[in-house]
Amino acid sequence: MNDFFHRVYDVVMQIPVGKVTTYGAIAKRIGAGRSARTVGYALNAAANDERIPCHRVVNRNGELSGKVHFVPPSRMRELLEEEGVTFKGEAVVMEEHFWNPEEAL
DNA sequence: CGGCTGACTGCGA
């Protein structure tokens, strides 16, 4: 487990219930800059860990992305709705539920 | 060591 991954997990675990954030925001927060893809890769490994709310991490469109989302039993959308997150079609209403990791500093 | 891939993002056409 690299320090990079640890930083990603640390940020994701700080996401409040009913809130979501983006790969890019996390990348910027941990100083990775534009390595949003690597953040997603880290979440890929984190998806196997129940302690990591990877369902609260979406792309810039607010759409749920990831291997987990494609697995029917996951139903990330319904899970988020249970937490109070509202949806606009297939995407999360970012204006209402976007959480900026940098605010947690 | 070199190249390909991937849960992304931003810019240009």
Place this chain on the structure above:
DNA sequence: TTCGCAGCCAGCC
């Protein structure tokens, strides 16, 4: 508005 290309970083051939 939508599509395509390039950049970035880590992991696996």
